[in-house]
Amino acid sequence: MIDHDVIIIGGGLAGSRAALEITRKAPGLSIGLVAKTHPIRSHSVAAQGGIAAVLKNADPSDTWEAHAFDTVKGSDYLADQDAVELLTREAPDVVIDLEHMGVLFSRFADGRVAQRAFGGHSHNRTCYAADKTGHAILHELICNLLAKGVTIYDEWYVMRLILEDGQAKGVVMYHLLDGRLEVVRAKVVMIATGGYGRVYNTTSNDYASTGDGLAMTAMAGLPLEDMEFVQFHPTGLYPVGVLISEAVRGEGAYLINSEGRRFMEDYAPSRMELAPRDITSRAITREIRAGRGVHPDGRAGGPCVYLDLRHMGKEKIMSRVPFCWEEAHRLVGVDAVHEPMPVRPTVHYSMGGIPVNTDGRVRSSANELVEGYFAAGEAACVSVHGANRLGSNSLLECVVYGRRTGVAIANYVQNRKMPAIDETRYLAEAKQQLQALLDQDGTYRISQIRQQYQDCMTDHCGVFRTEAVMREGIEKLKEIQQLYAQVRLDDKGTDWNTELIEALELRSLMLVGEVILTSALNRQESRGSHAREDYPDRDDVNFLKHTLAYYSPAGIDINSMPVTITMFQPQERKY
Numbered sequence: 001m002i003d004h005d006v007i008i009i010g011g012g013l014a015g016s017r018a019a020l021e022i023t024r025k026a027p028g029l030s031i032g033l034v035a036k037t038h039p040i041r042s043h044s045v046a047a048q049g050g051i052a053a054v055l056k057n058a059d060p061s062d063t064w065e066a067h068a069f070d071t072v073k074g075s076d077y078l079a080d081q082d083a084v085e086l087l088t089r090e091a092p093d094v095v096i097d098l099e100h101m102g103v104l105f106s107r108f109a110d111g112r113v114a115q116r117a118f119g120g121h122s123h124n125r126t127c128y129a130a131d132k133t134g135h136a137i138l139h140e141l142i143c144n145l146l147a148k149g150v151t152i153y154d155e156w157y158v159m160r161l162i163l164e165d166g167q168a169k170g171v172v173m174y175h176l177l178d179g180r181l182e183v184v185r186a187k188v189v190m191i192a193t194g195g196y197g198r199v200y201n202t203t204s205n206d207y208a209s210t211g212d213g214l215a216m217t218a219m220a221g222l223p224l225e226d227m228e229f230v231q232f233h234p235t236g237l238y239p240v241g242v243l244i245s246e247a248v249r250g251e252g253a254y255l256i257n258s259e260g261r262r263f264m265e266d267y268a269p270s271r272m273e274l275a276p277r278d279i280t281s282r283a284i285t286r287e288i289r290a291g292r293g294v295h296p297d298g299r300a301g302g303p304c305v306y307l308d309l310r311h312m313g314k315e316k317i318m319s320r321v322p323f324c325w326e327e328a329h330r331l332v333g334v335d336a337v338h339e340p341m342p343v344r345p346t347v348h349y350s351m352g353g354i355p356v357n358t359d360g361r362v363r364s365s366a367n368e369l370v371e372g373y374f375a376a377g378e379a380a381c382v383s384v385h386g387a388n389r390l391g392s393n394s395l396l397e398c399v400v401y402g403r404r405t406g407v408a409i410a411n412y413v414q415n416r417k418m419p420a421i422d423e424t425r426y427l428a429e430a431k432q433q434l435q436a437l438l439d440q441d442g443t444y445r446i447s448q449i450r451q452q453y454q455d456c457m458t459d460h461c462g463v464f465r466t467e468a469v470m471r472e473g474i475e476k477l478k479e480i481q482q483l484y485a486q487v488r489l490d491d492k493g494t495d496w497n498t499e500l501i502e503a504l505e506l507r508s509l510m511l512v513g514e515v516i517l518t519s520a521l522n523r524q525e526s527r528g529s530h531a532r533e534d535y536p537d538r539d540d541v542n543f544l545k546h547t548l549a550y551y552s553p554a555g556i557d558i559n560s561m562p563v564t565i566t567m568f569q570p571q572e573r574k575y
Helices: 013-025 064-074 081-101 133-148 212-219 246-250 277-289 314-320 322-332 394-415 423-439 446-460 467-486 498-522
Strands: 002-009 031-035 151-154 156-164 167-175 181-191 230-237 254-256 305-308 341-350 361-363 369-375 545-552 555-562
Touching: 002 013, 002 167, 002 394, 013 031, 013 133, 013 394, 031 156, 031 181, 064 081, 081 133, 081 394, 133 394, 156 181, 156 212, 156 423, 156 498, 167 423, 181 394, 181 423, 212 498, 212 545, 230 246, 230 277, 230 322, 254 277, 277 305, 277 341, 314 322, 322 341, 369 394, 423 498, 446 467, 446 498, 467 498, 498 545, 498 555
Parallel strands: 002 031, 002 181, 031 151, 167 369, 181 369
Antiparallel strands: 156 167, 167 181, 230 341, 254 305, 305 341, 361 369, 545 555
16 A cells, blocks of 8 residues: 555646645655556647736736626626635736746747737736747646656556545555556545546547546545536647647638628627637527538538638748748648638636535535545646636636635644544555456447447537437436447556556446536526527526535436635626
């Protein structure tokens, strides 16, 4: 058995920022950080556009209150406003702190950190490192952790959360390299495993974004919050789904339909291409539905629209958004200097997650907390994004609430004793689970079942939703779930058995997908990213509340939790 004072699951921005803060506040603590990839391959490294903060470098009139209002309005008034206030107040400090760590932000000519426009923001407040901001931040954080002596377990897969008597005590993890199983005992467990975009068939998320942290939380009997709110990013590169950053529109790119028209004037005339993501994604979908999409060869009536950068000029494109140009050129053969990019909405971000308070403590209900259990980042729901996240607020959430959670853990752990764990039991159960998968004489490959599941989620819980479609989807999901018992693994070995990991990930995807669809069916209104064609209006009387979904093999129970409103009363969203 391995002992640590704190074990953090997830090597991205939230987990690494929390670990760093713990080393600062309590340098004597033993910290373990577990990642199923190498940490610098965590999905945070793919974040492109930037991180929002009121530095006032581009706009001296900006305020944290304006940032807070933009965030709450963007959330369609479902964000908890106490959490938003902390997010926006602390934003300048965390960005300056990152700079002092060595993060190489882009600069204005006078040397100040550069800031640009971003969708849904009323001021130019997004700080950036070209279009590789997540990469720049994560690399510096990991370098700092290595210097601080944090133990990093890279390429370990966490199979189970050990939760006994309302207390998190540790985890069971599997080493990809040699198949070794270990129980890790800890005074505090923190989840920072990111999102779950791989529940869908087209996503900007990497292959590791399978919702493992959420699944193990739900299987332990704890709720998941607001899972119906899945953000479709408007500009996924067609047909591969890879993200073309909002920074491209922030720098001045246009969205045009088959008629060559900037159609956003019909949907958000004041903000145009810089409307929030939910509005822009629905606008693109409506244009495609109306026959004004384009085929890759330029013919009308196709499955995508164009993102046009040509008027920006080569110098601006190659200096401000070089990675986006590279992606389009490498993946679909488009030279964005001379021709428009084909784009359509792609699953991008998860507003829902493990419910936590503003110190990162995991909730077991609206009013109760779990001892020894914390979460932050995209895996958590604090909730600063509500029904729709504004671009450049996700990196911000990771570093603000990663830091806050680190501080809370450093204080909390001082009074904790190392828990007692029956190591033999948990190792035996994990070994049995793995062996059962290896011995299973099924007829289906993992990829077949996963594809069916992802297609079902995409078809039945996409940009637009109806009760009939979602009910049909739930029935199909249950049928597909039954096929899991017929999975066949060709690799029976222990060393670097990626097939075995894929089987475990598929279990996570299946659980998370069912919770998303059930939560969406329950919310009979349209709000933010959740657009019901049978309930097209927002309903504050009945649904200005958070969803809490409790999973069990017998079914999913839906409860609720109030939204914290401290600054801004709900009003109609207009852009």
